[in-house]
Amino acid sequence: MSDVRHSPPTAKGLEYLGAVAGGLVHEIRNPLSTMNITLQLLQEDFADAPEDDERAQRVQRRVTALRREVTRLEEILDDFQRYAGMRRLDLAQIDVNRVLEEVTAFVRPECARVGVRLMFWPDRSLPLVRLDERLLKQAVLNLLLNAIQAMEEMAGGSEPPDRTLELIVRTRTEGETVRIDVIDTGPGIPPEVGQKVFEIWYSRKRKGTGLGLPTARRIAEEHAGTLEFVSEPGKGSDFVLRLPLAGPPDAGA
Ligand SMILES: Nc1ncnc2c1ncn2[C@@H]1O[C@H](COP(=O)(O)OP(=O)(O)O)[C@@H](O)[C@H]1O
Ligand SMILES: [Mg+2]
Structure with missing residues (x-):
């Protein structure tokens, strides 16, 4: 995707x-789904074509390629x-630990x-935190997928990776916040x-959308929290999500 720069939208702007x-x-979703169904029917029309019918095989x-692209547009x-x-x-x-347990279980396969060793180090004394569970899951999932994809890229290189691929999810309290770390031993x-990684549409992947980190940061900010990272090229990255233990200021209003 191209590297489009712009300032972050305000809450009103976002609304x-x-x-x-x-x-x-x-408006786009409806015709896309019609296309998908039509392509599927077309595929079925040619499904029993003989192996040596080159034209049918080409179709x-x-x-199949068209359907893949339609699916990508839907994503x-x-x-x-x-x-x-x-x-x-x-x-x-x-x-929070229970939610993270579920998200990590989801990416375990x-x-x-990819050959990544996944570890979860919860702080068992964490208090309950007032937050939107679905959004927390979404934010952490985006971080986990990025970490796995970064390490997969490394594992798929011509040289075997010179270190074990590890993904660590850790929780702890830090002052008035819960701190969630998603740490990988990827390329960094x-x-x-x-900070460009937080810009909408910024992606360095062939098939990336550049929406994962902006979405995760936005979720953090909606909770009056923050999302930052520390990264050392050649060693890995640590994405740090901090959420106020008390929830957003107007919680329950
Ligand atoms: N854990 C990570 N290690 C290395 N690079 C990362 C990591 N997380 C994100 N990035 C970089 O940030 C870019 C933006 O991430 P994201 O917003 O999720 O979009 P996408 O995953 O679709 O590319 C990625 O393309 C990648 O280059
Ligand atoms: Mg992503």
């Missing part, structure tokens, strides 16, 4: 953007909707596939890239 985007996403391959719409969708926080007293983030 407006969310409304406009909601309509646009809806099959092209239809971009999903991500964008999550980023732009202005939604009231659905706050409750949440056991992916870690196994070059200093010249720096």
Whole structure:
């Protein structure tokens, strides 16, 4: 994706953007789903074509490629909707460790596939925190997927990785906040890239949308929290999510 620079949207701006985007996403989603169904039918039409019918095989391959792209467009719409969708926080007293347990369990198969050792180090004395569970899951999932993808890139290189691939999720309290670390032993983030990773549409991946980190940061900020990272090229990265233990200031209002 291209590297588009812009200043972060304000809450009001986001609300407006969310409304406009909601309509646009809806309008695009319908024809896309018609395309997907039509392509699927086309695929079925050619499904029993003989192996030596080269033209039919070619059509099959092209239809498969088209369906893949349609699916990708649908994924971009999903991500964008999550980023732009202005939604009231659905706050409750949440056991952060339990939520993280669930999210890490969700990515465990992916870690196994890539050869990543996944560890969860919860602070068992963590108090309940007032937050939106679904959004917390979304934010942490985005961080986990980035970490796994970064390490996968390294594992897939011509040289075998010179260190074990590890993904550590850790919780602890820090002053009036709960601190969640997502630590990887991936390639790290070059200093010249720096804070650009938080810009919408900024991605260094061939198939990236550049929405993962902006969404995660936005979720942190909606909770009056922060998302930052420390990274050492060649060693790995540590994404640090801090959320106020008491929840957002107007919690329960
Ligand atoms: N853990 C990480 N290690 C190395 N680079 C990372 C990590 N997390 C994010 N990045 C970099 O930040 C960019 C933006 O991430 P993100 O907003 O999630 O978009 P996407 O994953 O779609 O590329 C990624 O393309 C990647 O280059
Ligand atoms: Mg991402």
